[in-house]
Amino acid sequence: MNNKSMQEASELFFALLEQQVLPFTNDLVNNYNKNQEVRQGVKAMADAAGLMVMIGHQNIHLVASGIDSKFATSYTHMKSKYTGLKLKKYFYLANIIISIFIYLIDRDNNMRIQREEEGITYFKLESEISKTLDHWYKQSKINEEFSKKWQIDIEEIYPLWNNWPLKRGNEQDDISLLKKENKLGFIHEAIKPLKDQNLIIDHMVEYRIIPKEALYERIDLLYHRRDRFKEIKNLIEEGVNYGEN
Amino acid sequence: MSISKGVKTMDVYNGLFERLKKIKSISALGTGRQVGSLAPHSQSIALQLLLYVMKHEMLENDQRSKEDLINYTKEILTRMGLKSDEEETTALVESVIHYGAYERGESFSFELYNEKTGQLEDFSFRYLVTDKEASQLEKGGRSIYRLTDLSKEIIFMTREILDEYGFSVEQFYVSQLIKNGNFTDARGAVDNLIMKVKDLIKDEEVFYENIIRNPRNIFLEHRRLNSKIIKQQFEDETEVFEKMFKWKTLLLKSESDEKKKAGEEIFEKLEYARVLHDVLAEKVIENMELKIRIRSQYPDLLWQQQNYSFKEHIWEGIIDQKGLDAMDTFEKILAPLFSPVIDFIYPLDWAWQSQQTQFKEEKSLEDLHFEIDEGYQVPPIDFELIKKLFQPIFKSLLYKGSFDFGSLDSLTIDEKNEWLSQRINIELLMMYAMTPIVLKKGEYSDLRLKLFNALLAEKPNLNQLIGRRIQAQLTGTPIQWEVLEISPYKLYLEEVADE
Numbered sequence: 001m002n003n004k005s006m007q008e009a010s011e012l013f014f015a016l017l018e019q020q021v022l023p024f025t026n027d028l029v030n031n032y033n034k035n036q037e038v039r040q041g042v043k044a045m046a047d048a049a050g051l052m053v054m055i056g057h058q059n060i061h062l063v064a065s066g067i068d069s070k071f072a073t074s075y076t077h078m079k080s081k082y083t084g085l086k087l088k089k090y091f092y093l094a095n096i097i098i099s100i101f102i103y104l105i106d107r108d109n110n111m112r113i114q115r116e117e118e119g120i121t122y123f124k125l126e127s128e129i130s131k132t133l134d135h136w137y138k139q140s141k142i143n144e145e146f147s148k149k150w151q152i153d154i155e156e157i158y159p160l161w162n163n164w165p166l167k168r169g170n171e172q173d174d175i176s177l178l179k180k181e182n183k184l185g186f187i188h189e190a191i192k193p194l195k196d197q198n199l200i201i202d203h204m205v206e207y208r209i210i211p212k213e214a215l216y217e218r219i220d221l222l223y224h225r226r227d228r229f230k231e232i233k234n235l236i237e238e239g240v241n242y243g244e245n
Numbered sequence: 246m247s248i249s250k251g252v253k254t255m256d257v258y259n260g261l262f263e264r265l266k267k268i269k270s271i272s273a274l275g276t277g278r279q280v281g282s283l284a285p286h287s288q289s290i291a292l293q294l295l296l297y298v299m300k301h302e303m304l305e306n307d308q309r310s311k312e313d314l315i316n317y318t319k320e321i322l323t324r325m326g327l328k329s330d331e332e333e334t335t336a337l338v339e340s341v342i343h344y345g346a347y348e349r350g351e352s353f354s355f356e357l358y359n360e361k362t363g364q365l366e367d368f369s370f371r372y373l374v375t376d377k378e379a380s381q382l383e384k385g386g387r388s389i390y391r392l393t394d395l396s397k398e399i400i401f402m403t404r405e406i407l408d409e410y411g412f413s414v415e416q417f418y419v420s421q422l423i424k425n426g427n428f429t430d431a432r433g434a435v436d437n438l439i440m441k442v443k444d445l446i447k448d449e450e451v452f453y454e455n456i457i458r459n460p461r462n463i464f465l466e467h468r469r470l471n472s473k474i475i476k477q478q479f480e481d482e483t484e485v486f487e488k489m490f491k492w493k494t495l496l497l498k499s500e501s502d503e504k505k506k507a508g509e510e511i512f513e514k515l516e517y518a519r520v521l522h523d524v525l526a527e528k529v530i531e532n533m534e535l536k537i538r539i540r541s542q543y544p545d546l547l548w549q550q551q552n553y554s555f556k557e558h559i560w561e562g563i564i565d566q567k568g569l570d571a572m573d574t575f576e577k578i579l580a581p582l583f584s585p586v587i588d589f590i591y592p593l594d595w596a597w598q599s600q601q602t603q604f605k606e607e608k609s610l611e612d613l614h615f616e617i618d619e620g621y622q623v624p625p626i627d628f629e630l631i632k633k634l635f636q637p638i639f640k641s642l643l644y645k646g647s648f649d650f651g652s653l654d655s656l657t658i659d660e661k662n663e664w665l666s667q668r669i670n671i672e673l674l675m676m677y678a679m680t681p682i683v684l685k686k687g688e689y690s691d692l693r694l695k696l697f698n699a700l701l702a703e704k705p706n707l708n709q710l711i712g713r714r715i716q717a718q719l720t721g722t723p724i725q726w727e728v729l730e731i732s733p734y735k736l737y738l739e740e741v742a743d744e
Binding site for chain 2: 003004006007010011014017018020021044045048049051052057058061062063064065066067069070071072073074075076077079092095096098099100102103106107132135136140143145146147149150153154193194197199215216218219220222223224225226228229232233235236237238
């Protein structure tokens with residue numbers, strides 16, 4: 001690899017580190033598309049750092065490739081906030097909330113739908129979370145497919161969520177002022193990693209969460225592709241103990 | 246006077262009573278009687294009955310009696326998969342014909358606010374009336390029904406939403422009103438025209454975005470017409486605009502001052518509508534060209550692939566149903582949604598530098614013909630400078646076994662400026678911190694090894710470092726220069742057994 005390619009590759013890599021997402025109109029991205037050496041260079045740097053370069057329809061993204069990334073993300077920041085046996089369930093709950101949010105906004109067939117502009121309200125998300133936890137809580141005792149470990153976690157998370165009031169304080173309260181020991185306040189906490197990376201608009205006055213285009217691109221790239229789906233399926237089934245009680 | 250100013254002066258109250266009538270007639274459809282279990286579907290069935298009558302009227306078919314309608318309702322119910330109860334079915338048909346008990350034969354009647362009189366006024370109407378010519382009542386024939394003007398309007402109103410000729414219809418309507426000098430009604434109609442064309446522009450924009458997201462969306466039922474017909478349609482519409490503008494001088498000459506003013510306002514709005522119409526035409530043609538280009542140049546994008554989604558396959562298919570093996574698995578699924586957060590900040594002038602780069606490129610665009618192949622040349626890396634800057638770092642690794650980023654704070658201003666003189670200096674430093682690297686002798690494309698070998702050539706005693714691994718920890722002191730901040734990284738050496 002020559003010096004020029006190396007320099008272009010590192011420039012792009014660092015620009016991505018700084019910006020996280022770059023549009024195709026960016027000159028550095030142009031180099032990437034034209035020059036295979038630049039592509040290899042960027043990939044090598046990303047691989048070494050446990051990162052992944054993804055090419056969307058309009059943007060190029062740099063994201064953590066899994067849990068072994070050398071870099072902190074807004075998500076790992078959240079995780080480190082909830083370490084230790086007692087706090088871990090908060091992190092699990094946050095994961096459930098993020099997943100349900102993505103489930104609610106994920107669109108079929110890449111079609112633009114109302115939700116993209118309107119977003120999901122905190123209340124809709126809250127009721128979906130409650131519904132899901134109820135379902136799991138009831139099912140985990142009778143459904144043999146649930147793993148033992150999952151059952152134990154659900155038994156901890158279910159009361160955690162249900163013992164919280166919907167929100168704390170009077171009606172005028174801004175969500176950001178709510179402490180996390182209530183449902184809406186914790187939703188706000190849980191989606192913060194998405195907000196910190198500019199993937200959503202957390203509209204605290206209207207209690208709405210509006211996904212941005214960059215988030216849709218990532219969902220597309222991560223969960224809509226055959227190869228990625230296979231990978232995720234393998235991850236899920238790795239060392240699986242479904243139903244082993 | 247500006248064009249937009251004319252658009253803003255739409256009077257909210259103008260025609261309120263008439264509008265209320267339309268709304269009422271739609272909302273009261275299918276509510277003439279209690280229809281029991283059919284209540285949730287009464288409006289849908291009632292509309293289908295109106296369509297049935299219209300179709301038969303157009304074909305001059307007399308099968309439009311109450312019995313015919315009851316029979317057709319049964320067909321509708323079967324089609325919709327609903328249970329049909331004789332009594333309810335009859336009640337539903339009767340509810341379209343009369344308000345309340347059929348025998349009483351009452352019209353629908355409501356009190357609505359009339360903005361002109363400032364009072365509530367009675368509004369009575371029917372959806373169906375007896376078609377006297379067809380019924381032969383004298384001979385004892387049954388009542389054959391036909392649509393009233395109001396129910397025709399309901400059908401037209403709902404039809405227009407589906408109709409891609411909507412713009413033409415609206416435009417035709419405007420032109421008729423203007424031609425007849427009916428400027429009061431024309432004003433509202435032009436407003437509708439503007440709204441319509443804005444909607445259509447929005448449609449095209451959404452369609453474009455959808456294609457960019459997924460090229461297979463070109464198969465969406467967006468515009469069924471082929472490009473030739475659409476082009477023709479736009480030409481026709483443009484012609485109608487031109488025709489209307491030709492009337493302008495003619496019409497306004499003969500009118501009173503007041504009417505002239507109203508007329509001028511309308512033509513101003515019309516001009517705005519025409520500009521929007523041109524925008525629309527451009528977008529439609531662009532999208533059609535995009536479709537053709539994708540089909541001809543990138544057919545591979547259109548191959549049917551199995552679509553996976555988080556919603557269906559990951560959430561509904563797996564997690565929601567049977568959970569995960571353990572909650573920790575969520576992490577593996579969600580972690581890649583997030584980008585790394587860097588913990589150092591570039592000097593400000595580097596941000597400016599990239600701005601300058603852009604300027605340079607823009608300038609070269611003007612002289613495109615002879616600079617196109619050159620492009621903008623990135624300044625070459627000053628490798629000698631890199632060697633000079635990194636030599637102390639390797640020395641520190643060699644003698645102390647570690648190097649603290651914060652120690653660069655003690656450099657002189659000149660030395661700091663050397664560090665900042667090219668981006669690659671700091672980037673290379675960060676690369677050592679980011680990922681571990683084993684120092685090896687030889688030719689490598691990794692810039693870090695390249696540098697090591699270059700230094701090794703000059704300082705042979707660095708060969709003691711060969712086979713050692715450079716690691717980083719956040720246990721040092723941070724770099725805190727005025728223009729540069731880096732987290733407290735500390736490089737240190739690690740033994741590697743197996744190299």
